[in-house]
Amino acid sequence: MLSIIGLLTIFVIVALLISGRITPIVGLVIVPIIGAFFAGFDFKEIGEFFGNGIDSVISVVIMFIFAILFFGIMQDAGVFDPLINTMIKVSRGNVVAVAMATVIIAAIAQLDGSGASTFLITIPALLPLYKRLKMNPYLLLLLVGISASIVNMVPWGGPLGRVAAVLGVDVTELWRPLIKIQVIGLLLLVFVAFVLGLREKRLIRKRIADGLVDDPIEEDESVDENQLTAKREALSLQRPKLLWLNVIIAVTVIGLLVWGEVPAGFIFMVGFSIALPLNYRSVNEQMDRIKAHAPNALLMAAIILAAGSFLGILNGANMLDSIATDLVKVLPVFIVPYLHIIIGFFGVPFDLLLSTDAYYFALLPIVEQVVSGFGVSSISAAYALIVGNIIGTFVSPFSPALWLALGLAGLEMGKHIRYSFLIMWGFSIVLFLITMALGVITF
Template sequence: MLSIIGLLTIFIIVALLISGRITPIVGLVIVPIFGAFFAGYNFKEIGEFFGSGIDSVISVVIMFIFAILFFGVMQDAGVFDPLINTMIKVSRGNVIAVSMATVVIAAIAQLDGSGASTFLITIPALLPLYKRLRMSPYLLLLLVGTSASIVNMVPWGGPLGRAAAVLGVDVTELWRPLIKIQVIGLVLLVAVAFVLGMREKRRIVRKVTDDSSDEGESIFDEVEDESTKTANSLHRPKLLWINVVIALTVIGLLVWGKVPAGFIFMIGFSLALPLNYRTVNEQMDRIKAHAPNALLMAAIILAAGSFLGILNGANMLDSIATDLVKILPAFIVPYLHIIIGFFGVPFDLLLSTDAYYFALLPIVEQVVSGFGVPSISIAYALIVGNIIGTFVSPFSPALWLALGLAGLEMGKHIRYSFLIMWGFSIVLFLITMALGVITF
């Protein structure tokens, strides 16, 4: 019964997010509360679950608020304009080249193993370029999220660390066979970005240039005209290099990982704001300009924390993972790791990362290893099959951060990205099997 209630709760929330009928805050707060009541928990217990969930995301909320304010000031001051203009000149408005470059940039940014840092680095820098080229920001999120997911198979990333802890193996040993999968995955994703870039270019051409004989050139001309308009009064070109140093220092500290991200952005914002805007009125205007986005998405992340706290505290996620194995027909049990890996991305809509690795993986490993399948192969199946869906799941706080940075909606992101991510995951999964990393 607990699993049924948990599944219904998740399905209702996902359906509401995809339909766009209510705001994410309402769905993430109200639906889990009703689910917990039906599961037999009282208000006091639900309040404790809530507190636990909020504690798990409060650092993300703090980071989010000050990251939005910091990158907002950087963008107002024109820090990203040289990068955008250079990329436009190099690509001459080539949407395909920008799409492919996005994959590479996101892969480099993800080397620290933090999805939140990757989104904080890539989205503020690339979003203005996407907007200027009239490219869909959902394509940006799709490419950055997929690229980050592939690179996230590093030893210091969350998934491998969890899997290694469950199996009791050295995380570096677990990682080595996956290096070639990461390389193949990134090359494959660059090819996918090429195809998606072609599709995006056709969409832009249809929208912008109905009767142009030279599609790419007409887009570039429009972009170039826009880029040569009079500089915004908020820009601070004389302070460009100082701002760049501040931005690079903030990003470097994020990658270093020794200082809390929220603290880094708090300091960065406190330095950048008075440096670029000297009067109190100017400073307050910049805060007021960016505060609505920061506070709205901070509220959504807090609501997501409540959602995760209630489902975890009520043991709904663990129950789903346990009962899933029990109800499967006996003849498919020896291939359970293959089946779950194949459907790994849809599982991201049902289970949090912790539930997937700490509840589902041990059960699958215990069952399938009895048929002679190596435990490490079982882990590879679940890792490769699931990891691509990390950033299409409402269970990912980093994804909510990305949505806030880009001003996008979870439901639309799922509609845009889910099938592409799942298809990519299946191809990568089959390649991993063909290379013998996954056995059965």
């Protein structure tokens, strides 16, 4: 019964997110509570689940609020403009080159193993460029998400750490056979970015021809008064004389994020507190900048808190563990020896049903125990689940880092799932088949 209620809860939430009928906050808060009531839990128990869920995301919320404020100040001051202008000049507005460069930048940013910091580094820097070139921001999120997922197969990343804990093996030994998969995956993704870049280029040309957007390179000089006012306001906020000082602050903040020894929320809080009075001296100017960026920060902070409530209730009610356990029980006997292959093949869709913890701590032990009885090694079963699932990390509503990315880019979860899901799943299947062909996954 828990599994049925859990699945219905997840399906309803995903359907509502995709349909766009209600705000994410309403769906993430109300639907799990109704599910918990049907499962027999009372208000007090649900309140405890809520508390645990909020505790798990509160650090992300703090980081998110001050990251939005910090990068907003950096953007207002014009820190990213030279980078954007240089990339446009180098690429001559080449949409394909920008898409391919996005993969490399995201891969480098993900080397610290933190999806949140990767999005914090890449999206504020690249989103203005995508907007300048009239590129779809959901393409940015797709490419950054896949690139970060591939690199996340490192020993200090979450998935391998969880697998090593479940199997009791050395995480570095677990990683070594995956290095070639990561290299192949990134090369394959650069090619995919090339293809998607070509598609995006055609779509931009069509939108320009239809008069839906202006030419991204040859700006239309006949701008209306509102556009002129917005440009004047943006120019008035820029601080070209403080550019290098702002760059030093931004690089220091990003360096501390990569270092990983200081809490990210604290880093952004201090960075924002330094950057704001440095660039805008009067109290009125400072308050205006805070008011300008606070709505986005607070809205997405509320969504992340709602996601924490959602995860806390489903985990506290054991719905996710129950789904993983019952899934194996209902499968036909003849496919059980190939269970790790089947689960890996459908790894990305599983990201819409299970949290990372439920996938690795509940589903993996069951799959490993079942297939090992048919001569499949535990390591091979683990590789199947890792490679099959990891690409879908950042298309899942269970990922707090993804909610952070959506907030940074001002995008919607439902639209992201519609845009990215099939591409991510297709990429995952190809990488999975390559991993099998190289003998890393056996059956």
